[in-house]
Amino acid sequence: MNVQPISGEPARRRRRPWRGGGPLALALGSVLLLVSACGGGDGAAGKQPAGKAGDRAASQAAVVIEPKNGADGVATSGALKVTARQGRLKSVKVKDAKGTEIEGKTAGGGTLWQPNGHLGASTTYTVDAIAVDSQGREAAEHTSFTTLVPKNTFIGQYTPENGERVGVGMPVSIRFTRGITDPKAVEGAIKVTAEPSVPVEGHWFGNDRLDFRPEKYWAAGTKVTLKLDLNGIEGRPGVYGTQTKEVSFTVGRSQVSTVDAASKMMTVVRDGRTVKTIPISAGAPGTETYNGQMVISEKHAVTRMNGETVGFGGEYDIKDVPHAMRLSSSGTFIHGNYWSGKQTFGERNASHGCVGLFDQRGGGDSATPAAWFYDNSLLGDVVIVKNSHDRTIRPDNGFSGWNLPWAQWKADR
Incomplete structure (x- = not known):
């Protein structure tokens, strides 16, 4: 049976009022809160806050490395440089295959990096560089x-050898196996230091010999170190250390x-x-001994002099000269002499330019002046005539610098 409304209005279904309770309400509230939190203060979900858009832009700086990646046959000097464009270099690391880092310096306000020296030949290097822009x-x-x-x-x-104990006159002398036409580059790759410290300078004799010494003789007890970094140095066109x-x-x-002659x-x-x-007995008239400062460069218990x-x-031609010590590359020695007679020494200059000391044949008598001097001398000891x-001996004749x-x-030079 149909029931008609009293007022004559169309019948409507009643709805219960929502009171905000129950599990569904909690779930909906959480979703709304999450949307609000993700959307920011203006309530727009996924919108980037003002002022943050630049953080996502790429750096305007760029790193340019020369030579190019994978390059082969690269020159050991002048080829490597790292440049920053629209920015400045933050770091540059260059290493060889052993992990040894190459030192360098920046210029141009941090836009250019170059190594301090040369690179080694036949060597693979890696370069890692970072630049930053104004932001x-x-x-x-x-x-x-x-x-x-x-x-x-x-x-x-080089002379002397590693670990030697030498006299105060011993220079560091280096002879090169090829004539050098770029002495500045070669000398720049060689370092001689002393402890206690003293200024040490190099001097070229011709194009194949470089000697180092201090102003005055070394102080007793000084430790001298020679560092050769010739690998990759172009000593003459197309010739590398x-x-x-x-x-x-x-x-x-x-x-x-x-x-005193x-x-x-x-x-x-x-x-x-x-x-x-x-x-002693020095050089006879016509074959006099050189004047000047000389240095003992060799010692021979017995040697032949022809x-x-x-x-x-x-x-x-004396085949058994005892206790011989070289003073010059041209043949000046200070040595034992058994053939002139003991009375000659201190009385007459009779040699062909050497300095003779009385000795016994075979040099077996340790009491002779020649034996004593030989036993009490080091390579590098100074002998002044x-x-x-x-004339005075030439500086390049032996160690006479x-x-x-x-x-x-x-x-x-």
């Missing part, structure tokens, strides 16, 4: 390249011996004190 945003670049493999090479043959080496030697006690006596001074005076090897023809009727004044030693 601090980073741009990075990584590359690797390999330097050239030289067809022609050179090394430096292949050598990386470090050697050290120690200076022993100070011994300086002075030969006029009085025919030698005075031996050790650590400032005269320890012995020895009769006049033909030093321009005296067949005037002498004065009052001889001959001490005869060159310090200002000339340091002067440009």
Whole structure:
């Protein structure tokens, strides 16, 4: 049966009022809260807050590395540089295959990086560089390249040897296996230091020899270190060094011996004190001994001396000269002499330019002046000759560079 409304209005279904309770309400409330939190203060879901859009933009800086990634046969000098465009360099790291880092410096307000020195030959390097723009945003670049493999090479043959104990006059002398036409580059790759510290300078003799010394003789007890970093140095066009080496030697006690060709006596001074005076025989008239400061560069218990090897023809050939020590590359020695007679020493200059000391044949008598001097001398000890009727020895004849004044030693060659 149908029931008609009293008022005559159409019948409507009644709805219960919502009171906000129950599980469904909690769920809906959580969703609304989440949307509000994600959408920001203006209630727009997913919209970026004002002022934050720049954080997502790429850096305006760019890193450019030369040579290009994968390059081969790269020059060891002048080829490597790292540049920042529209920014500045934050860091640059260059390493070889062993992990050794190459030192460098920046210029141009941080826009350019270059190595401090040369690179090694036949070596692969990696480069990692980072630049930043004005907003601090980073741009990075990584590359690797390999330097050239030289067809022609050179090394430096050095004196003294590692670990030696030498006299105060011993220079650091390096002879190169090829003539050098870029001495500045080669000398820049060589470092000689001393402890205690003292200024040490290099001097070129010709194009294949470089010596280093201080202004005055080394102090007794000084430790001297030679570092050769020649690998990759172009010493002459197309000729590259292949050598990386470090050697050290120690200076022993100070011994300086002075030969007076006029009085025919030698005075031996050790650590400032005269320890012995020895009769000698210097060069005879016409074959006088050089004047000047010389350095013992070789020691031979017994050696042969043949006049033909030093321009005296067949005037002498003595096969068993005892206690011989070289003073010059041209053939000057200070040595034992058994053939002139003991009465000669201190009385007459009779040699072909050497300094002779009385000795026994075979050198077996340790009591002779020659044996004593030999036993008490080191490579690098100084022997000075004065009052001889001959010129001063050339600085490049043996280790005679001490005869060159310090200002000339340091002067440009």
